[in-house]
Amino acid sequence: xxxxxxxxxxxxxxxxxxxxxxxxxxxxEQKNIEASAAxxxxxxxxxxxxxxxxxxxxxxxxxxxxDFPGISSVMGGVPSDVSxxxxxxxxxxxxxxxxxxxxRKHVFVLxxxxxxxxxxxxxxxxxxxxxxxxxxxxxxxxxxNNSIRSIHSDKQKVVFLQQGPLVLVSVSRAPQSEEQLGKExxxxxxxxxxxxxxASVARIFERKKNYDLRRLLAGSEKILDSLLDLLDTxxxxxxxxxxxxxLPCQLRDSLSSILTKAITPNLVFSILVAEHxxxxxxxxxxxxxxxxxxxxxxxxxxxxxxxxxxxxAGEIWTPICLPRFNPDGYFYAYISYLDSSCTVCLxxxxxxxxxxxxxxxCKKKIQEAxxxxxxxxxxxxxxxxxxxxxxxxxxxxxxxxxxxxxDIPDIYRQLPQFTSPEPDGPYSSEEERQRLFDLYRYLHCRxxxxxxxxxxxxxxxxxETLLAWVTSKFELYTAxxxxxxxxxxxxxxxxxxxxxxxxxxxxxxxxxxxxSTTPVPGKGVKSGRTDRTDPSQNGFFTGL
Amino acid sequence: xxxKPDLKVVLLGDMNVGKTSLLHRYMERRFQDTVSxxxxxxxxxxxxxxxxxxxxxxxxxxxxxxGSMYCRSASVIILTYDVCNMxxxxxxxxxxxxxxxxxxxxxxxAVVGNKIDLTDDLEAAESDGERLRRGSATKLRKxxxxxxxxxxxxxxxxxRMVDExxxxxxxxxxxxxxxxxxxxxxxxxxxxxxxxxxxxxxxKANGPDDTVNLAQNHHVKKAKSGCC
Ligand SMILES: Nc1nc2c(ncn2[C@@H]2O[C@H](COP(=O)(O)OP(=O)(O)OP(=O)(O)O)[C@@H](O)[C@H]2O)c(=O)[nH]1
Ligand SMILES: [Mg+2]
Numbered sequence: 001x002x003x004x005x006x007x008x009x010x011x012x013x014x015x016x017x018x019x020x021x022x023x024x025x026x027x028x029e030q031k032n033i034e035a036s037a038a039x040x041x042x043x044x045x046x047x048x049x050x051x052x053x054x055x056x057x058x059x060x061x062x063x064x065x066x067d068f069p070g071i072s073s074v075m076g077g078v079p080s081d082v083s084x085x086x087x088x089x090x091x092x093x094x095x096x097x098x099x100x101x102x103x104r105k106h107v108f109v110l111x112x113x114x115x116x117x118x119x120x121x122x123x124x125x126x127x128x129x130x131x132x133x134x135x136x137x138x139x140x141x142x143x144x145n146n147s148i149r150s151i152h153s154d155k156q157k158v159v160f161l162q163q164g165p166l167v168l169v170s171v172s173r174a175p176q177s178e179e180q181l182g183k184e185x186x187x188x189x190x191x192x193x194x195x196x197x198x199a200s201v202a203r204i205f206e207r208k209k210n211y212d213l214r215r216l217l218a219g220s221e222k223i224l225d226s227l228l229d230l231l232d233t234x235x236x237x238x239x240x241x242x243x244x245x246x247l248p249c250q251l252r253d254s255l256s257s258i259l260t261k262a263i264t265p266n267l268v269f270s271i272l273v274a275e276h277x278x279x280x281x282x283x284x285x286x287x288x289x290x291x292x293x294x295x296x297x298x299x300x301x302x303x304x305x306x307x308x309x310x311x312x313a314g315e316i317w318t319p320i321c322l323p324r325f326n327p328d329g330y331f332y333a334y335i336s337y338l339d340s341s342c343t344v345c346l347x348x349x350x351x352x353x354x355x356x357x358x359x360x361x362c363k364k365k366i367q368e369a370x371x372x373x374x375x376x377x378x379x380x381x382x383x384x385x386x387x388x389x390x391x392x393x394x395x396x397x398x399x400x401x402x403x404x405x406x407d408i409p410d411i412y413r414q415l416p417q418f419t420s421p422e423p424d425g426p427y428s429s430e431e432e433r434q435r436l437f438d439l440y441r442y443l444h445c446r447x448x449x450x451x452x453x454x455x456x457x458x459x460x461x462x463x464e465t466l467l468a469w470v471t472s473k474f475e476l477y478t479a480x481x482x483x484x485x486x487x488x489x490x491x492x493x494x495x496x497x498x499x500x501x502x503x504x505x506x507x508x509x510x511x512x513x514x515x516s517t518t519p520v521p522g523k524g525v526k527s528g529r530t531d532r533t534d535p536s537q538n539g540f541f542t543g544l
Numbered sequence: 545x546x547x548k549p550d551l552k553v554v555l556l557g558d559m560n561v562g563k564t565s566l567l568h569r570y571m572e573r574r575f576q577d578t579v580s581x582x583x584x585x586x587x588x589x590x591x592x593x594x595x596x597x598x599x600x601x602x603x604x605x606x607x608x609x610x611g612s613m614y615c616r617s618a619s620v621i622i623l624t625y626d627v628c629n630m631x632x633x634x635x636x637x638x639x640x641x642x643x644x645x646x647x648x649x650x651x652x653x654a655v656v657g658n659k660i661d662l663t664d665d666l667e668a669a670e671s672d673g674e675r676l677r678r679g680s681a682t683k684l685r686k687x688x689x690x691x692x693x694x695x696x697x698x699x700x701x702x703x704r705m706v707d708e709x710x711x712x713x714x715x716x717x718x719x720x721x722x723x724x725x726x727x728x729x730x731x732x733x734x735x736x737x738x739x740x741x742x743x744x745x746x747x748k749a750n751g752p753d754d755t756v757n758l759a760q761n762h763h764v765k766k767a768k769s770g771c772c
Pocket of ligand 2: 563564565580581600601603
């Protein structure tokens with residue numbers, strides 16, 4: 001990282017650039033609807049943030065952003081039910097009850113014909129009339145050659161996403177932008193595709209418009225449930241980046257090199273995971289040239305594994321589609337735990353359906369090499385201290401941060417990454433974590449606003465002060481104790497950037513290696529391509 | 545490469561009937577929460593001098609087409625249903641039986657009714673103090689009776705075109721089990737292992753070429769035409 005960029009003066013330069021902004025960047029359609037909410041909350045806002053007005057008036061070199069009504073309603077009082085994500089009886093929930101209606105975020109999936117496919121809370125059957133109403137709305141707007149994107153009211157947003165024959169709907173009271181909610185629906189769609197492929201879903205509905213897709217998704221609800229829980233807690237989805245386990249560089253390198261040595265034809269990705277986080281990933285050279293492993297695909301894969309693991313002795317062999325890589329083809333995933341407590345998991349992706357035994361042989365090799373080098377013990381040791389506290393940075397005013405480097409050397413740009421400490425101190429409770437995450441979401445939405453992107457935001461919230469900053473080298477979100485001054489914040493960030501620079505070999509995968517599997521005779525060119533979806537390979541059509 | 549397994553056992557049946565739980569009970573001597581299986585899961589079991597591979601398959605329709613791959617050259621197929629769910633027995637015949645076309649010609653079949661602990665079946669429920677604790681009021685009616693399973697077994701033999709005289713007797717191949725309290729679980733796996741080992745011994749004696757080759761790449765063609 002170039003040290004110049006970390007100096008306060010460059011920050012000032014950006015500030016000047018921003019000084020033309022008048023601080024009012026809600027897009028016009030949103031403004032109308034949100035204005036009323038903003039009015040009613042205006043007083044609270046001033047009370048909650050006595051400094052805020054000062055800041056905007058005296059100094060508009062830094063973008064201030066106290067004018068977000070959604071956030072104020074969260075800061076101001078009780079958010080409607082920050083439901084614990086793992087409430088056990090979700091599916092049996094009474095859909096007429098108040099508790100169901102006031103859930104923070106509902107997500108529904110239905111077919112174009114209006115058939116229910118998935119609902120986050122309550123079972124889809126009981127909800128079919130609700131879904132019917134939604135579908136009526138969608139088709140009404142479609143008939144006018146428009147498509148519904150969203151409906152806003154002062155308490156919630158309803159966002160629609162149509163993907164092929166599926167309609168996805170989010171009904172949210174969370175203070176999130178329409179864009180963010182739409183992106184979450186996209187993830188839900190991709191997770192469905194990761195199990196069925198886009199081509200199959202399209203073909204199924206071409207043949208039978210009112211097909212009940214639940215037949216094929218039965219048993220997969222848990223996977224979608226856990227995805228939605230992750231979307232509400234893991235910044236990786238928001239940032240389009242993956243968090244990897246913090247590890248001594250040498251250990252990571254030696255693990256990567258073990259993976260590159262255990263290969264077999266048609267093996268294209270070898271991924272080592274610990275506690276649902278990435279340790280290392282190596283890929284076939286032929287694949288890396290023209291394609292990349294998308295962080296979204298990795299998120300979906302890890303979620304699927306987390307939500308459907310076998311017990312330790314077993315080796316799983318299952319088809320899986322990586323929708324960003326190729327929405328129409330399958331990989332065959334070999335999944336096996338390497339330790340008795342099921343924390344370290346090996347995932348090998350092959351393009352050959354028949355290669356289970358060969359791939360399982362690779363795992364044997366990997367296991368033997370890891371035993372010889374005592375890697376599992378070393379990894380277990382590192383895992384014990386891999387999630388770190390923000391106090392490690394050594395700046396008391398810094399409460400939390402999320403950092404995504406953008407300066408990874410060119411060839412390694414394949415996998416965007418981020419790092420962030422375990423939320424502790426003031427963010428130890430679930431409610432406070434959610435509140436912090438909502439603030440980050442808000443800043444993220446402002447930074448990436450398509451209408452008016454920003455590079456720097458200084459935001460005074462109720463309990464803390466936040467600063468979001470994007471340069472060509474990184475994207476950074478920080479939370480400070482509210483006592484910090486603007487100059488103080490800049491000093492803290494300088495220290496933080498130095499700390500990250502020192503630790504970056506440990507926090508990120510810097511040099512992911514590649515391997516070449518020898519081509520199979522007569523099949524060579526095919527390696528690196530996923531199989532085309534072939535109806536005979538899977539059971540999708542047996543029911544038709 | 546891995547040590548080549550001597551024989552292959554495959555668990556088939558609708559989702560939620562308890563295939564993973566049965567295997568878990570047998571291998572780890574425990575009953576614990578499971579998640580619905582994706583694809584198939586492979587286990588290796590040492591049985592005397594023999595290596596037995598066991599495939600626990602996913603019952604979800606999503607993975608249906610893979611069944612014939614897992615079944616290829618299987619020596620034992622365990623068809624599992626839930627005794628409280630008649631449909632799960634019906635599915636065995638409708639959806640799973642033709643997957644077994646790729647199994648070995650002399651494949652042994654077992655029909656297993658699981659979750660017997662949920663029923664008012666006296667003998668099974670009492671193998672555990674459970675009946676007393678839960679009270680019989682919460683027990684479900686047993687929907688599938690042993691006779692239904694035996695009738696299914698006979699139809700399977702017909703489907704496989706095996707003369708009943710040569711096949712193991714139906715009443716010996718139909719089991720009622722509980723993965724939860726362990727009832728009949730060891731009996732199930734050990735009986736099928738003991739029954740199939742002589743076949744393996746015979747095969748080995750007939751020459752190494754006849755040994756079950758699980759990599760089986762050269763059988764792909766045959767399997768594809770057989771399944772869909
Ligand atoms: N009472 C009782 N419950 C059981 C028994 N066996 C399994 N279950 C429960 O039934 C549910 C499904 O069990 P699994 O073993 O996952 O079923 P499966 O056949 O492997 O399902 P798929 O992997 O989806 O094909 C779980 O909630 C188990 O706890 C049993 O013998 N008695
Ligand atoms: Mg299972």
